[in-house]
Amino acid sequence: MGFGLISRKNKQLVLIQMDVLKLGNKLTSGEKLSAIFHKVLELIDTHRPDEFAIEAPFYGKNVQSMLKLGRAQGVAIAAAVYRQLPIFEYSPRKVKQSITGRGAASKEQVAAMLFRLLQVSNPPDYLDATDAVAVAMCHMFQGAPKQEEDRYSGWEAFISRNPGRLG
Numbered sequence: 001m002g003f004g005l006i007s008r009k010n011k012q013l014v015l016i017q018m019d020v021l022k023l024g025n026k027l028t029s030g031e032k033l034s035a036i037f038h039k040v041l042e043l044i045d046t047h048r049p050d051e052f053a054i055e056a057p058f059y060g061k062n063v064q065s066m067l068k069l070g071r072a073q074g075v076a077i078a079a080a081v082y083r084q085l086p087i088f089e090y091s092p093r094k095v096k097q098s099i100t101g102r103g104a105a106s107k108e109q110v111a112a113m114l115f116r117l118l119q120v121s122n123p124p125d126y127l128d129a130t131d132a133v134a135v136a137m138c139h140m141f142q143g144a145p146k147q148e149e150d151r152y153s154g155w156e157a158f159i160s161r162n163p164g165r166l167g
Contacts, residue, residue, distance in 0.1 A: 001020060001021045001023070001036055001039075001072060001076070001128065002018070002019070002020045002021075002126065002127075002128030002129040002130070002131050002132035002133075003017075003018070003019060003020070003021065003039070003040075003043060003129070003132045004017070004018040004129060004130075004132035004133030004134075004135070004136050005017045005018070005043065005047050005049060005136065006118075006133065006136045006137060006140065008140060013117065013118060013137065013140060014118075015118045015120060015133065016047060017043075017047070018124055018129040018130065018132060018133045019124065019129050020124070020126045020128045020129050021035065021036065021039045023035055023036075029068070029071075032072075033071060033072065033075045036072055036075045036076055036079075037075045037076070037078065037079050038079075040075075040076045040079035040080065041079045041082070041083065044079065044080065044083045044085065045083075049085065050085070050086075051085060051086050051087075051088060051139065052077075052080035052085040052086065052087045052088070053087075053088045053089070053090060053135050053136055053138070053139035054073060054076060054077060054080075054087065054088070054089055054090075054135060055073075055089070055090060055091075055092055055095060055131070055135050056089040056090060056091050056092075057069065057070050057073060058091065058092050088139050088142075090135055090138050090139065090142075094138060095110075095131075095134050095135050095138045096109075096110055096134070098134075098137070098138040098141045098142070099113050099114060099117075099134050099137060099138065100113050107127040107130070107131065108127070110130060110131070110134050111123065111127055111130040111134075114130050114133055114134055114137065117137070118133070118137075
């Protein structure tokens with residue numbers, strides 16, 4: 001399972017973290033789902049994101065693979081719900097189109113464009129990580145409502161960052 005965290009600072013997108021959660025073959029399906037749930041909770045508790053974006057389930061020919069993927073996505077969503085994060089889902093086609101301009105782009109094309117956009121010098125070993133960052137960036141490109149530069153610690157911070165807007 002890939003995961004990626006980005007933020008917007010001064011109108012520039014910044015990569016916080018991207019990686020994959022590797023689940024060994026020796027774990028039962030229940031243990032794998034538990035590991036996903038706890039990893040998502042750990043990421044949320046560590047980084048305190050405002051929102052949670054995930055790739056929507058897609059249709060494939062292998063029913064068993066689709067069921068496993070759906071369970072994993074459901075557990076990740078459940079962790080975000082547990083931490084009261086708003087959840088946004090994007091189709092694989094929408095994600096690819098928002099990053100590369102083509103809904104039929106390959107994973108490699110999406111990764112290459114992400115590296116350029118985020119100025120990543122050392123790419124990860126797994127495309128699942130870049131897929132996750134692509135979902136996060138797609139969410140930002142869709143006009144994610146809560147953005148870092150729009151949050152204030154209080155009235156003084158608002159006034160200091162918005163001179164001339166009052167009175």
